[in-house]
């Protein structure tokens with residue numbers, strides 16, 4: 521029986537068994553498979569920090585119908601089940617898709633879940649998400665929480681999100697792992713800009729080398745795992761085929777010196793006229809076109825200093841005189 525809420529104790533007992541299994545797996549750092557195959561949990565598994573993020577989400581949202589793409593070694597599944605059980609129960613078997621659970625992963629996740637006595641809490645499909653999710657749409661299934669950690673190539677991630685959007689109830693939440701990666705991030709940005717999904721929360725592992733790397737101009741820092749909420753009302757898309765979501769994404773936008781110089785010139789004129797707000801805006805815009813332009817970085821910073829101090833620090837350069 522999937523619903524563990526028949527007795528609050530059974531839900532808490534099940535959560536404790538799952539927690540013990542999670543702790544054991546992280547402590548050992550390896551997964552043991554039925555065929556004797558043993559493999560390190562990383563880099564496939566969610567880290568303890570990301571797992572905690574998922575368990576907290578599940579605890580907070582207490583979803584009733586949940587779906588997961590990409591089971592890996594089962595750590596994300598175990599965390600989601602733990603969070604749901606602590607919130608009262610797993611009301612319907614948690615639906616999971618992963619075509620490679622036996623061919624690549626030696627059934628490791630299924631064994632970990634079986635050892636935690638949690639098999640009855642899941643509905644596992646050993647098929648690609650892009651094949652199974654359309655079937656769920658056809659069957660009219662709906663979910664209030666979906667976790668995506670499957671094919672991380674852009675086409676894979678994008679298709680997962682397209683079907684997740686169809687399967688989520690209005691106001692439902694979609695969590696996505698590896699959002700620091702360009703293809704995954706880009707798919708999530710599409711959901712924000714074209715479907716009006718709103719960012720709920722994110723997490724970045726403190727020890728990760730990636731934490732500071734994924735800060736793109738015009739964009740907030742990317743988390744490594746994030747959650748987005750589907751709007752409660754479908755956005756009216758009308759004849760608009762596409763809202764651009766690429767402009768503030770790519771670190772590879774070509775530097776536009778001409779535009780940068782023109783904006784910086786206008787900034788200097790604004791400074792000369794004593795309009796520091798306008799100057800600041802213009803230097804900021806110039807830096808967006810040519811981020812490494814040191815002169816413009818200093819010009820921009822100087823708009824925050826009182827004119828006297830700015831002159832003292834910068835000497836009587838051509839633009840200091842303009843202040």
Ligand SMILES: C[S@@+](CC[C@H](N)C(=O)[O-])C[C@H]1O[C@@H](n2cnc3c(N)ncnc32)[C@H](O)[C@@H]1O
Pocket residue numbers: 563564565566589590591592593594595596597617618619620621624625647648649650669670671676
């Ligand atoms: C990074 S792992 C998931 C790790 C898992 N969340 C965990 O915590 O252990 C990615 C998983 O996606 C699966 N996968 C790859 N392509 C897929 C597809 N088309 N549909 C569903 N799952 C897919 C892989 O087999 C792999 O198990």
